[in-house]
Amino acid sequence: MSEAPPDLDAIVAAIADRAAPGEQVEAYANHAVETDVKVHGGSVAELTVAESGGVGVRVVVGGRLGYAWVGSLAPDLVAGVLDEARDNARFAAPDEHNDLPTAADAAGVAVAALDLWRDECTTVPTAEKVALALALERIATGLDPRVRGVESVHYGDAAARSAVASSLGVRASSRRTVSSCSVSALAGEGDATRTGSGFSVGRTLAELDPDRAAHDAVTRATRLLGAAPVSSRRVPVVFDPLVTRSLLGILGAAVNGEAMNKGRSMFLGRLDQPVAAASVTLVDDPTDARASGAAPYDAEGIPTRRNPLITDGVLCGVLHNTATARRAGVATTGSAVRAGYASPPGVGARALALAPGPRSPDEILRIAGDAFFVQSVSGLHSGTNPVSGDLSLGAEGLLIRDGELADPVRGVTIASTVPRMLRDVVEVGSDLTWLPGAAAGLTLLVGEMALSGA
Amino acid sequence: MDGRDDGPLIDRDVIERTLGVALARGGDFAEVFAEDRAGVTARLDDGRVEELSSGRSRGVGIRVVRGETTGFAHTADCSPAGLAAAGAAAAAATESGGAGRVAALPDRPVGPGPRAGLLPGTVAKDAKVALLERADAAARARSGSIRQVSAAYADGRRRILVANSDGVFAEDDQVRTRFTVTCVAEGDTGLHTGTESPGRTVGFELFDDVDPEEVARVAADRALALLRARPAPSGRLPVVLKRGAGGVLFHEACGHGLEADLVRRDASVFRGRVGEMVASPLVTLVDDGTYGREWGTFAVDDEGTPARRNVLIDQGVLTDYIWDLVRARAAGRPSSGNGRRETYRHLPMVRMTNTYLVAGADDPSDIIADTEHGLYCAALGGGQVNTATGDFVFGVTEAYLIEHGEITEPVRAAQLIGNGPETLRLVDAVGNDFDTWAGTCGKDGQGVPVSAGQPTLRVAELTVGGTAS
Numbered sequence: 057m058s059e060a061p062p063d064l065d066a067i068v069a070a071i072a073d074r075a076a077p078g079e080q081v082e083a084y085a086n087h088a089v090e091t092d093v094k095v096h097g098g099s100v101a102e103l104t105v106a107e108s109g110g111v112g113v114r115v116v117v118g119g120r121l122g123y124a125w126v127g128s129l130a131p132d133l134v135a136g137v138l139d140e141a142r143d144n145a146r147f148a149a150p151d152e153h154n155d156l157p158t159a160a161d162a163a164g165v166a167v168a169a170l171d172l173w174r175d176e177c178t179t180v181p182t183a184e185k186v187a188l189a190l191a192l193e194r195i196a197t198g199l200d201p202r203v204r205g206v207e208s209v210h211y212g213d214a215a216a217r218s219a220v221a222s223s224l225g226v227r228a229s230s231r232r233t234v235s236s237c238s239v240s241a242l243a244g245e246g247d248a249t250r251t252g253s254g255f256s257v258g259r260t261l262a263e264l265d266p267d268r269a270a271h272d273a274v275t276r277a278t279r280l281l282g283a284a285p286v287s288s289r290r291v292p293v294v295f296d297p298l299v300t301r302s303l304l305g306i307l308g309a310a311v312n313g314e315a316m317n318k319g320r321s322m323f324l325g326r327l328d329q330p331v332a333a334a335s336v337t338l339v340d341d342p343t344d345a346r347a348s349g350a351a352p353y354d355a356e357g358i359p360t361r362r363n364p365l366i367t368d369g370v371l372c373g374v375l376h377n378t379a380t381a382r383r384a385g386v387a388t389t390g391s392a393v394r395a396g397y398a399s400p401p402g403v404g405a406r407a408l409a410l411a412p413g414p415r416s417p418d419e420i421l422r423i424a425g426d427a428f429f430v431q432s433v434s435g436l437h438s439g440t441n442p443v444s445g446d447l448s449l450g451a452e453g454l455l456i457r458d459g460e461l462a463d464p465v466r467g468v469t470i471a472s473t474v475p476r477m478l479r480d481v482v483e484v485g486s487d488l489t490w491l492p493g494a495a496a497g498l499t500l501l502v503g504e505m506a507l508s509g510a
Numbered sequence: 511m512d513g514r515d516d517g518p519l520i521d522r523d524v525i526e527r528t529l530g531v532a533l534a535r536g537g538d539f540a541e542v543f544a545e546d547r548a549g550v551t552a553r554l555d556d557g558r559v560e561e562l563s564s565g566r567s568r569g570v571g572i573r574v575v576r577g578e579t580t581g582f583a584h585t586a587d588c589s590p591a592g593l594a595a596a597g598a599a600a601a602a603a604t605e606s607g608g609a610g611r612v613a614a615l616p617d618r619p620v621g622p623g624p625r626a627g628l629l630p631g632t633v634a635k636d637a638k639v640a641l642l643e644r645a646d647a648a649a650r651a652r653s654g655s656i657r658q659v660s661a662a663y664a665d666g667r668r669r670i671l672v673a674n675s676d677g678v679f680a681e682d683d684q685v686r687t688r689f690t691v692t693c694v695a696e697g698d699t700g701l702h703t704g705t706e707s708p709g710r711t712v713g714f715e716l717f718d719d720v721d722p723e724e725v726a727r728v729a730a731d732r733a734l735a736l737l738r739a740r741p742a743p744s745g746r747l748p749v750v751l752k753r754g755a756g757g758v759l760f761h762e763a764c765g766h767g768l769e770a771d772l773v774r775r776d777a778s779v780f781r782g783r784v785g786e787m788v789a790s791p792l793v794t795l796v797d798d799g800t801y802g803r804e805w806g807t808f809a810v811d812d813e814g815t816p817a818r819r820n821v822l823i824d825q826g827v828l829t830d831y832i833w834d835l836v837r838a839r840a841a842g843r844p845s846s847g848n849g850r851r852e853t854y855r856h857l858p859m860v861r862m863t864n865t866y867l868v869a870g871a872d873d874p875s876d877i878i879a880d881t882e883h884g885l886y887c888a889a890l891g892g893g894q895v896n897t898a899t900g901d902f903v904f905g906v907t908e909a910y911l912i913e914h915g916e917i918t919e920p921v922r923a924a925q926l927i928g929n930g931p932e933t934l935r936l937v938d939a940v941g942n943d944f945d946t947w948a949g950t951c952g953k954d955g956q957g958v959p960v961s962a963g964q965p966t967l968r969v970a971e972l973t974v975g976g977t978a979s
Contacts, residue, residue, distance in 0.1 A: 096775060097578070102857060103603040104582040110567070121560065127567025128586040144562040147635045151558060182603075207777045207898055242776065242898055249779070251898050285973070288745045318556055319657050320694055320701070398565050438891040438905025439925040439975075443694060443701045448742070448925035448975040450894075450903035466901060469925045469975025471744070506977045508744040 062087055062109065062129050064219035065229050071113060071138055075223035080116040080156040081138065082222035082356065085109065086397055087129065090214040091182060095189040096206070103186065110397035115141040119150035123400045157356050157378040159225030161388055165359040168343035168352050172232035177260035178215045185211050188237060188266060196239045196254075196270035202278050207240040207251060213261065220357035228357035233259050234348065236492060239269055243277035250283060250466075252276025252431075257348060257492050276431060280452060283464035285510040292427035292482070293470060293505045294420060294456060297489045297497030299430050300410070304495040306474055307338060308405035309442035311365050313376035313391070317383050322445035322475055323371055331371045332478035337411035338366040340375060340391070347407030349494045355394040355401040363389050365408075377403045408495035413484035417499040420483045422459035424501050429453045429461055430470065445474040451507075468509040477502050519544040519671040519681075520570070524590050526615060529675050531597035532574050533610030539575040539839065540600075540610065541674040543812065544568075544588065545854040549666035550630060554642035556658065562635060571854040572596045575836055576604040584855045613677035620678075620816070622669075623809025626685035626713030630665035633714045638663045641722045645691050648723035652730040655737060657701070658694035659726070663687075665713070672814035674835075680814035686805065686959060687716040688948065691726045695733035702739075704732025704908070705891075709948040709959070711807040732889060732908050735920040742909065742924035742976025748884035749926065749972045750877055750912060754945025755890050757962025759969075760795060761865050761951065762893040762902040763930040764788075765962075768822050768830075769848075769860040769953075770837040772897045779900040779931055780828060788828045789934035792870055792967075795823040797832055799847055799863035805948035806863040806960040813849035813858050820846045823934075834860045852956040862951060866963035870940030874966035877939045879915040885974055886910045886917050887926075892949065900930035925975040933969055941966035 064085045071083035087109035094102040111134050112125040122145025126133045189211040197203055213236070219229035238255035254272030256264040295303065315321040323331060332338075342351050342360035354360055356378060365373040376384065377392035380403055393404035415423070434450035441447070448471040454461045472480075485499030525542050532540035548566040552559065570593055571584040581603025585596040645661040668684045688709030695702050706728040708720050751759065767778040780788065789795075799808055799817025810816050813835040821829050833841070834849030837860060850861035878886065886909060893904025903925050910917045946963035 099577075100579045100603075102580045102582060104584075104857065105599050105603065106582075106584050106855065108584070108586065108855060110586075112565075123561055123563035125563070125565035127565070127569065130586065133566070133568075140564055144564055144635070147552070147562045147639045148560060149558040151560075205776055207775060249898050251896060318660075319696070320703075322701070324701070398567075400561060400563065434894045434896070434901075435903035435905055435925050435927075438893055438907075439903065439923075441703065441923060443703050444736075444923075445700070446923050448905070448923065448977075450901070450925055450927045450975070452901075466899070467927060467929065467973065469744075469903070469927055469973060471742075471924065471975050471977045473977075506744055506975075508973055508975045510746065510973075 061217060064217055067111065067129065067134060068219045068221035072221040072223045074138055078117065080223055082114040082156050082220065083111060084220050084397060085111045085129065086216065086218040088214050088216040091185055091212065093185050093189045093211040095193050095209050098190065100186055111137055112397035113137045113141040114156060114400055115145050116154050116156055117145050119152055119154045120145045120148045121154050122148060125398045153379060153382040155382060156222055156224055157226055157358055161378055162226055162358050165361050165390065167359045170343065170345050170350055170352050172259065172345065172350060174233050174260035176262065177213055177233035177235055180261050184261060188261060192237055192239050192266040192270055195267060196241050196273055199270060199274045200278050202243045202245055202281060203241050203274055204244040205242045207242050209239045211237045226357040228353040230352050235260050235264060237264050237266055237269055239273045241273040241277040243281055245281045248281065250277050250280035252280065255492065279454065280464045280466065283452060283466035285467035286455065286465050287510055288508050290504050291507050292424050293502045294424050294427055294429045295500040296431050297487060297499055298491065299433050300500045301491045301493060301495045301497035302433065302436055304408045306440050306442055308408050308494065311374050312403045313374050313380035313384060314403045315442065316374050317380055320443050322443060326371050327374065329371060330369050331475065332366055332369040333481040334369040335413055335484050336366055336369050336478060336481050338408065339364050340405040340408050342406040344407055346490045347496065348490065348492050349406030351406060354390045355392040358388050358390040358392065360390040363391065375403050375405060377401055405494050409488060410484055410498060412486045412488040412498055415483055415486055417485055417487050420485055420499050420501050421456055421461065423483055424456050425459055427456040428465065428507060429456050447472055447474055468507055470505045470507055472505045480504060519546055519669060520588065522615060524593060525673045526612065528572065528593040528597045529612045529673065531594050532572055532601050533612055533675055535601045535605045536608045537574040537576040537601065537604050537610040539675055541573050541672065543571045543854055544671045545668065547666060547668040549664065550638065552638050552642060552663045554646055555660040557646060559639050559642055562639065569854045570596060572600045573857060574600045574604045579604050580857065582857050610675060612675045615673055615677060615679040619671065620680040621810045622681050622683040625683065628714035629685060630667060630687065630713055641689065641717065645722040645726040649691060649693050649726035649730045652727055653734055655695045655697055655734060656693050656730050657696045660692045662690045670812060672812065674814065678814040680810045682809045684711060684808050685713045686711050687713060689720060689722060689725055691729040693730045693733040695737050697737035699737060702733050702736035704729045707948065709805045711803045711805060735908060736922060739920040739922045741978040742921040743885065743974050743978050744976045745974065746971045747974050748881050748968060748970055750881055750884060750886045750966065750968045751964065752886065752888045753941065753943045753966045754947050754963060755887055756967065757866055757947050757964045758890050758893055758949065759904055760867050760964060761862060761962045762895040762904055763928065763933045764795065765862045765865045766895050767897045767900060767930055768832055770831045770833045771860045773831050774837060777898045783828050784830060786828055787826050788931055789823050789826045790937040791826040792940045793823055793826055793934055793937050794868040796821050796868060797862050797865045801864040804864045804946055804961040811847045811849045812851045813845065815845040815847045815849060817847045817863065832860055832862065834858055850958050852958055856956050859953060859956065861953065861958050862960050864961040864963065866946065869942050869944045869965040872939050872941050874941040874943050877941055877966055877968050878912060878917060881912045881915060881968065884912040886912050895930065902930055903927045921976065926972050927975060928972045933972065936970040937967055938970045939968040
């Protein structure tokens with residue numbers, strides 16, 4: 057809504073420059089302009105236009121860490137944040153590892169030249185965004201007579217900037233645009249309703265593929281019509297790329313340096329040991345511009361880089377921010393992340409991907425023979441434990457019979473442990489697909505899991 | 511960021527002018543929602559108070575509704591000029607020509623509700639930090655197998671003001687406090703976690719009732735029980751839900767499906783079923799935003815409607831859905847006080863508050879004794895539902911086998927799955943005890959505080975997703 061974007065570099069530098077002797081100060085600021093469209097029944101249900109921003113400040117005095125934030129870039133509110141963080145620092149326990157990142161921590165790795173910004177994302181007229189969402193709904197409802205409507209159709213975009221500055225010489229800023237559309241289709245036959253979703257992501261509206269989103273949603277919903285629970289059994293499982301993407305998130309939490317430091321990872325003590333089948337190679341590479349989470353700097357201004365985590369089945373890397381790295385006696389991997397200005401940096405993956413294997417999804421179905429194809433899972437948060445590795449998820453999908461997708465299935469769970477699944481990986485698909493979120497997906501065949509059903 | 515800010519969030523005449531701008535280009539309804547929130551979080555981990563964090567956000571969301579279309583804009587710029595710009599942006603989204611009508615606002619807003627006893631802003635930070643250290647010591651004293659303890663204290667004060675073109679003018683002052691302890695226990699079977707996290711819509715007086723040491727002991731014992739846990743069973747079993755633990759099942763299994771926005775989008779299995787028997791006659795389900803000082807309690811909702819008690823299922827019969835203002839206006843009926851939003855940056859939606867199943871007549875110990883072989887669930891870890899199909903899952907984090915009518919060995923975490931309407935019909939015993947559980951309910955990317963409650967009860971059959979053969 058404002059004409060010129062605020063100067064985030066100046067805002068964070070002004071705060072960092074106020075550091076007192078013996079005090080370390082880091083300021084982070086972000087700003088985003090967003091549009092969000094939801095349509096239903098051929099008309100706009102909701103249209104949101106918004107601008108938001110805020111500042112978060114970390115202060116370390118005598119090894120004590122304090123944090124304060126404000127959800128505004130207004131100078132009068134921003135001015136008070138540093139003092140609030142200073143006050144908070146008085147109550148934390150001192151820790152020798154609580155040194156903020158220095159310019160030396162940021163040196164040594166070249167900053168990736170990433171093209172994450174499209175000017176046109178900020179100039180596309182709202183009417184075109186609405187038109188795309190309406191078209192998506194029209195396509196999805198027209199593809200198959202069994203589609204009786206859509207549960208939701210959404211278009212969203214954002215132009216986001218962020219900046220970090222510290223009294224120890226760190227200076228970093230970046231900007232990116234994102235654009236996405238999604239649809240959830242409702243397919244019905246008799247009393248039964250099944251749902252399926254599809255989406256498309258890019259950096260501006262022109263990069264989106266609404267036809268594909270609609271087609272995916274309709275395929276996913278209609279092929280589940282007639283789904284029923286099947287009897288409990290142990291079966292090989294083929295994961296859809298979307299599900300693989302979600303499962304990688306669990307691995308991301310297990311290779312987290314903070315979890316490792318605190319003894320809360322299923323990979324504790326397993327560094328340089330085999331943890332997976334030899335076909336498994338896992339990398340977190342935020343410098344890959346295709347990833348939604350791509351970024352040249354991490355959340356504390358350290359350049360990102362490609363971090364191998366599992367190579368040919370051997371655990372070879374752990375993700376760290378500066379603080380967790382100091383505690384572990386290693387160097388940061390540029391993996392600081394933050395939920396926004398309202399929380400201090402944590403550790404996390406941005407762009408996890410398995411190295412693709414040689415076989416296509418169809419070939420993998422044929423290899424699987426008689427198995428269970430999992431199209432979607434539910435209960436990821438409540439059903440997985442990154443510490444014990446226990447995993448139990450609600451699942452829907454289709455039985456695979458003689459290498460072909462057969463009867464649709466719902467109302468079952470699949471269970472195993474993550475370490476066991478990693479060892480049981482039989483095939484990694486060739487179909488690497490970048491998806492929204494911090495990981496890419498591909499088709500995955502796991503030897504055996506416990507299916508609980510009727 | 512203290513407790514002393516008590517003035518109006520926006521002046522009444524600025525609100526009236528902003529509503530005028532919002533409807534200047536047409537529309538049926540306009541609303542100004544202002545919010546000022548401040549909070550403190552303190553975290554202890556690995557034996558140290560790692561950090562104390564505090565923050566504040568303040569802003570205004572403005573929406574304009576014309577027919578089925580809602581235009582929405584929000585801004586952190588609360589000046590009259592900032593409000594006018596946001597009002598114009600929301601109006602542009604729904605432009606129809608002509609001007610909508612703005613009713614006069616009353617002189618004074620409705621609300622707020624009763625004040626918290628001890629506003630968090632008036633409590634010294636070191637008192638908050640001290641609670642964490644007490645919990646850490648208590649958890650570690652429980653057993654040498656406790657390897658890690660993390661504890662968090664969080665408080666938040668949220669002042670809201672809502673005014674709309676129908677003449678609604680209301681405010682509320684919501685204070686919430688929560689205390690969480692998570693323990694990791696280590697043994698021959700690996701690492702296991704246990705969590706306990708009580709929260710209420712009160713200030714620091716929460717700790718008159720909640721003892722940090724006791725919270726720590728519950729979390730520690732939950733992790734320790736898992737050390738000797740067997741793999742969870744697999745397949746269809748009778749499931750007994752301990753009082754309080756299973757409220758989230760009814761939140762997922764049926765509460766979401768009764769939200770009028772999903773019903774209107776044809777995304778609920780309960781559409782068109784008011785007046786029908788949808789559950790066992792033992793089931794009476796209530797959503798009550800006025801219930802005690804529970805985690806989902808408030809005086810007025812985020813559209814200015816006073817909270818109330820709504821009976822959704824009465825002895826098995828579906829009596830009503832829950833409603834927000836916009837959906838209720840379209841249906842020509844009043845809101846049920848269930849219009850909620852995470853922050854001023856979000857549009858309100860139909861949301862639950864405190865959702866509970868009313869106690870019945872059975873003695874809880876008789877319910878267990880009457881179960882030959884089943885699962886006893888003492889703690890759940892949250893869940894998820896597909897409202898269009900009614901299929902739900904929820905995670906069990908503390909559970910025991912029931913063998914020959916007795917609770918025996920602990921079993922490892924597992925997912926339970928079922929179908930909402932089917933599960934409601936399968937409730938075959940309801941106890942005379944009761945307890946509640948506090949959590950965050952997520953919907954369309956917005957999280958709001960809710961509670962769920964229930965007596966000890968039994969579902970004749972649910973699918974348990976364990977790994978035991």
